Amino acid sequence: MKVKPYHILLLAALVILPAVIFAQTAQLTIKVIISPKVPKTDTLVVIGNQEIFGSWFDFTKGKMTRQDDTTWLLTHSFPVNTLLEFQITRGTYNRGAIFTNGRYQGPKVPFSIKKDTTLILRPLTWNDLFNRGATGNIKYYHNFDDHNLKYTRDVMVWLPPSYNRSPNKKYPVLYVHDGQNVFMPGSIYSGEWRLDEIADSLIKTGATEEFIIVAINNTKDRWVEYSGTPEGMNYLKFIVNNLKPFIDKNYRTKPDKNNTAIMGSSMGGLISFYMVWLYPNVFSKAACLSSGFAYDEGQLISKFAASSKKLPGTRLYLDCGDQDLDKYFLIDNEKMKALLNKHPEIQVMYKIFPGAAHNEYAWSKRLAIPLTFLFGKNETH
Numbered sequence: 001m002k003v004k005p006y007h008i009l010l011l012a013a014l015v016i017l018p019a020v021i022f023a024q025t026a027q028l029t030i031k032v033i034i035s036p037k038v039p040k041t042d043t044l045v046v047i048g049n050q051e052i053f054g055s056w057f058d059f060t061k062g063k064m065t066r067q068d069d070t071t072w073l074l075t076h077s078f079p080v081n082t083l084l085e086f087q088i089t090r091g092t093y094n095r096g097a098i099f100t101n102g103r104y105q106g107p108k109v110p111f112s113i114k115k116d117t118t119l120i121l122r123p124l125t126w127n128d129l130f131n132r133g134a135t136g137n138i139k140y141y142h143n144f145d146d147h148n149l150k151y152t153r154d155v156m157v158w159l160p161p162s163y164n165r166s167p168n169k170k171y172p173v174l175y176v177h178d179g180q181n182v183f184m185p186g187s188i189y190s191g192e193w194r195l196d197e198i199a200d201s202l203i204k205t206g207a208t209e210e211f212i213i214v215a216i217n218n219t220k221d222r223w224v225e226y227s228g229t230p231e232g233m234n235y236l237k238f239i240v241n242n243l244k245p246f247i248d249k250n251y252r253t254k255p256d257k258n259n260t261a262i263m264g265s266s267m268g269g270l271i272s273f274y275m276v277w278l279y280p281n282v283f284s285k286a287a288c289l290s291s292g293f294a295y296d297e298g299q300l301i302s303k304f305a306a307s308s309k310k311l312p313g314t315r316l317y318l319d320c321g322d323q324d325l326d327k328y329f330l331i332d333n334e335k336m337k338a339l340l341n342k343h344p345e346i347q348v349m350y351k352i353f354p355g356a357a358h359n360e361y362a363w364s365k366r367l368a369i370p371l372t373f374l375f376g377k378n379e380t381h
Helices: 005-022 051-056 127-133 195-204 230-250 267-278 300-306 326-340 360-366 368-375
Strands: 025-033 045-048 071-079 086-089 097-099 117-121 123-126 137-144 153-159 173-176 212-216 260-265 285-289 315-321 347-353
Touching (some): 025 086, 045 051, 086 097, 123 127, 173 230, 173 368, 195 212, 212 230, 230 267, 260 267, 267 300, 285 368, 347 360
Antiparallel strands (some): 025 071
């Protein structure tokens, strides 16, 4: 039988087509734009789950190419649907990148590459530089998970000065929301609380007892997690049922309610109030700075006013400025203070700061007041 030309073309197509389908690739370009403060002698390295990324162990692979003083590139092609997991480092895990949104580009944040993709990453700082810039000893837990919450989050644990040299000593604990802004400058909002420096100073001068700080990063769900929504209630349960037991198990804490406090600003102040109201047997202390009662979807003020619940042994700090957003928040903070006047069983400190705006700088300037109220040696606990 004579083979016709179109038979040859058809046969070739049948041979080539599967090869094209199965060999289809997608190109990944990782572009990292760094701060000039990174040492010029450093090389950026991508470490991850692929051989090109060193299979999590080999830092001699995955080296990025420097384009200029601030930009690094790595480009590689992978079969379509390859699951990619990686971290950006400066050559070791200890020198891993921390990103502006507080999320860590770590092994629990995988994605499957479907098409040519360019990732532009802008690290805010690096683990080692952050740790050297912080006052005290900080432990990091990246991508802390809870089955009731949509997003994982980073948690940082600040240890007081005597922690490592006093192995038999136990400490009270302060849990703080918006962890990105607690220790680190230049974070997602307008600055930092300087909580590490202020706590260290208060402890060393004897103004407060020593305490552990647990800073909990926020997520894309901050607005609903820090309010009286179902998500907010799940966030509180995460702290009470998941994070606190983890901290009590791994650190030398005083786990009782009299030694467990919570603090936050704005919506973080609101959810802190919810914590001592809903879980008074777990948290007996709260500091609520510039609290966003006005934005609460759970109508806390109305519910608190209608409740006959008593909170004996609770210590509650409330404050507010009168500028910027605080000017509008002050009205509801005054309402909450009037309601608290009807609860003599609660030890309340309430302050207004004339001229203070709604930002981290303003909160850091007065942070010593709530810390002393919660942990002061001369306070009655």
